[in-house]
Amino acid sequence: xxxxxxxxxxxxxxxxxxxxxxxxxxxxxxxxxxxxxxxxxxxxxxxxxxxxxxxxxxxxxxxxxxxxxxxxxxxxxxxxxxxxxxxxxxxxxxxxxxxxxxxxxxxxxxxxxxxxxxxxxxxxxxxxxxxxxxxxxxxxxxxxxxxxxxxxxxxxxxxxxxxxxxxxxxxxxxxxxxxxxxxxxxxxxxxxxxxxxxxxxxxxxxxxxxxxxxxxxxxxxxxxxxxxxxxxxxxxxxxxxxxxxxxxxxxxxxxx
Amino acid sequence: xxxxxxxxxxxxxxxxxxxxxxxxxxxxxxxxxxxxxxxxxxxxxxxxxxxxxxxxxxxxxxxxxxxxxxxxxxxxxxxxxxxxxxxxxxxxxxxxxxxxxxxxxxxxxxxxxxxxxxxxxxxxxxxxxxxxxxxxxxxxxxxxxxxxxxxxxxxxxxxxxxxxxxxxxxxxxxxxxxxxxxxxxxxxxxxxxxxxxxxxxxxxxxxxxxxxxxxxxxxxxxxxxxxxxxxxxxxxxxx
Ligand SMILES: Nc1ncnc2c1ncn2[C@@H]1O[C@H](COP(=O)(O)OP(=O)(O)OP(=O)(O)O)[C@@H](O)[C@H]1O
Ligand SMILES: [Mg+2]
Numbered sequence: 378x379x380x381x382x383x384x385x386x387x388x389x390x391x392x393x394x395x396x397x398x399x400x401x402x403x404x405x406x407x408x409x410x411x412x413x414x415x416x417x418x419x420x421x422x423x424x425x426x427x428x429x430x431x432x433x434x435x436x437x438x439x440x441x442x443x444x445x446x447x448x449x450x451x452x453x454x455x456x457x458x459x460x461x462x463x464x465x466x467x468x469x470x471x472x473x474x475x476x477x478x479x480x481x482x483x484x485x486x487x488x489x490x491x492x493x494x495x496x497x498x499x500x501x502x503x504x505x506x507x508x509x510x511x512x513x514x515x516x517x518x519x520x521x522x523x524x525x526x527x528x529x530x531x532x533x534x535x536x537x538x539x540x541x542x543x544x545x546x547x548x549x550x551x552x553x554x555x556x557x558x559x560x561x562x563x564x565x566x567x568x569x570x571x572x573x574x575x576x577x578x579x580x581x582x583x584x585x586x587x588x589x590x591x592x593x594x595x596x597x598x599x600x601x602x603x604x605x606x607x608x609x610x611x612x613x614x615x616x617x618x619x620x621x622x623x624x625x626x627x628x629x630x631x632x633x
Numbered sequence: 634x635x636x637x638x639x640x641x642x643x644x645x646x647x648x649x650x651x652x653x654x655x656x657x658x659x660x661x662x663x664x665x666x667x668x669x670x671x672x673x674x675x676x677x678x679x680x681x682x683x684x685x686x687x688x689x690x691x692x693x694x695x696x697x698x699x700x701x702x703x704x705x706x707x708x709x710x711x712x713x714x715x716x717x718x719x720x721x722x723x724x725x726x727x728x729x730x731x732x733x734x735x736x737x738x739x740x741x742x743x744x745x746x747x748x749x750x751x752x753x754x755x756x757x758x759x760x761x762x763x764x765x766x767x768x769x770x771x772x773x774x775x776x777x778x779x780x781x782x783x784x785x786x787x788x789x790x791x792x793x794x795x796x797x798x799x800x801x802x803x804x805x806x807x808x809x810x811x812x813x814x815x816x817x818x819x820x821x822x823x824x825x826x827x828x829x830x831x832x833x834x835x836x837x838x839x840x841x842x843x844x845x846x847x848x849x850x851x852x853x854x855x856x857x858x859x860x861x862x863x864x865x866x867x868x869x870x871x872x
Binding site for chain 1 (some may be wrong): 678681682683693699701703705707709710711712713719724725750751752
């Protein structure tokens with residue numbers, strides 16, 4: 378709890394400065410509304426924002442889960458052979474450099490407007506760090522432990538399950554943490570292009586529509602919600618990896 | 634137990650072993666000493682079957698059971714001590730392992746800490762867990778590559794005494810690499826001194842000390858004589 382103190386104080390100071398500057402300099406509210414206005418607007422639009430957070434949260438979570446499963450599996454497959462890795466890794470890298478905004482229309486063509494295209498967008502943006510995390514983790518197993526498994530005639534499956542995957546756990550968890558934040562970004566950006574405006578629209582739609590209506594206060598509210606969403610997904614991964622790693626991993630052991 | 638004839642092994646940076654002959658019989662405790670980088674680990678890995686010779690013959694009675702102990706404990710950090718000691722049995726698909734795991738832990742005086750994780754142990758305890766793991770399948774041949782090099786002197790002497798007892802009790806054959814002449818003298822029935830790379834045998838002699846050895850042994854004149862001979866041989870090999 379003690380670590381929470383400094384950032385909370387920093388946030389309060391920042392909000393106070395923002396409030397004073399916005400009011401003192403008479404900044405147009407559609408340019409930069411003071412935090413109090415944002416809070417009031419967000420509270421008034423709470424039903425809309427909550428629904429949007431749930432909608433985006435669902436697709437982000439689905440995209441992230443897909444990334445976790447596909448990313449780890451792909452990492453395992455690529456680690457089985459140098460040749461495979463050399464052949465496919467550059468394309469996995471390409472996946473990371475492709476701007477998601479540019480291929481979002483393609484996703485609409487393939488999946489239609491709606492949660493499927495948004496989930497695909499969240500997946501594409503977040504899968505790469507999971508692949509790299511898995512691959513580098515599997516590649517950096519202690520060679521003496523490999524020798525040990527060789528000496529005792531281990532099968533390939535046991536070597537993977539009992540040695541390589543646990544060795545890679547920390548590295549995989551790091552990849553998943555990065556992926557969790559990216560999945561939310563991918564979902565919001567995906568919604569810009571492929572989100573449903575009817576029913577219960579996601580945060581990306583709320584951002585776009587409040588921008589068109591110059592409701593900057595609601596826009597800030599939506600930004601705040603997507604930040605919270607990213608944090609929630611990040612903590613979700615953090616809790617699970619901590620539960621697995623805390624007993625034995627040096628970096629995860631509770632201090633003192 | 635081990636019969637090496639004309640063994641050759643080279644790496645990209647040159648020849649490490651160039652026609653080495655070495656024979657180790659059952660029941661021997663042979664220590665290998667020699668300058669750093671002369672090829673001791675290479676030799677041990679060839680005997681273990683972890684590496685292939687480029688030429689010559691390596692005959693090892695591996696079917697009687699062989700275990701390898703590394704310089705550091707190299708335990709699986711995500712397994713408890715018990716889990717680590719059980720690993721060789723589990724990899725062989727054996728069931729009902731806990732009595733044997735318990736016996737191996739008792740043999741290295743670690744009976745109380747089986748449920749702990751390696752990160753919770755001291756370096757000496759981790760090394761003992763590593764030895765328990767090596768002993769759990771009751772191997773006849775034990776290969777050890779500077780196992781106690783990272784430990785403080787007192788811990789090291791205690792583990793040497795423990796190992797000497799295990800050697801006598803369990804009828805092991807041991808090949809032990811070390812940089813410490815005193816340790817080689819204390820443990821071995823025979824010490825082999827290697828020259829710098831490519832390794833030649835410059836000295837190969839039995840250690841003329843009683844079988845039962847303890848802390849007192851290190852202070853006897855016979856002990857001092859054996860170590861002095863070994864130092865002389867080592868200096869000759871480095872020249
Ligand atoms: N896998 C390898 N690839 C390339 N070179 C190697 C490899 N293993 C050993 N060597 C080289 O062979 C030489 C002998 O190495 P080795 O580890 O057998 O020496 P050592 O006698 O065990 O030394 P130390 O006492 O420092 O442990 C070294 O020069 C090393 O660089
Ligand atoms: Mg060595």
